[in-house]
Amino acid sequence: MGLNKEGIVGLLLLADATSTAEIATKHAVASVDYWSLLFVFAMASLLGFGVIVRVSRLLHTPLMSLTNAISAIAVVGSIIVTGHEDYPLGIRILGAIALFASMTNVVSGFLITDRMLKMFKQPGGSGESKR
Secondary structure, eight states, X not given: OOOOHHHHHHHHHHHOOSOHHHHHHHHHOOOOXXXXXXXXXXHXXXXXXXXXXXXXXXXHHHHHHHHHHHHHHHHHHHHHHHHOTXXXXXXXXXXXXXXXXXXXXXXXXXXXXXXXXXXXXXXXXXXXXXX
16 A cells, blocks of 8 residues: 555644644744743853863863864854844844854954963974974
């Protein structure tokens, strides 16, 4: 017994008796719990601060490169949100703020990493250690 595309669509329509309008109104009335979102943000901030404070100075450069990679993902996302005209103006403004903050993080991370790497170079040489 082979079913074509029209047969499968017909079976799906028979199996679900609710109309499309009922489905749309049922899912459109979703409220947002801002207190739980604020709680998650606060806990993530405290946990992130606790982890960063305990990082050894020797691990700073690998951690900074990981942070730059995460910020680069945030830059791409915020560019998409800021440049998309279908989003409301408030969301696009928040996207622009996120773009500024992420780019500041990426640029300062590269500057700090470059400064730390210069500390390990030999004075007056090419940076290679002599044996």
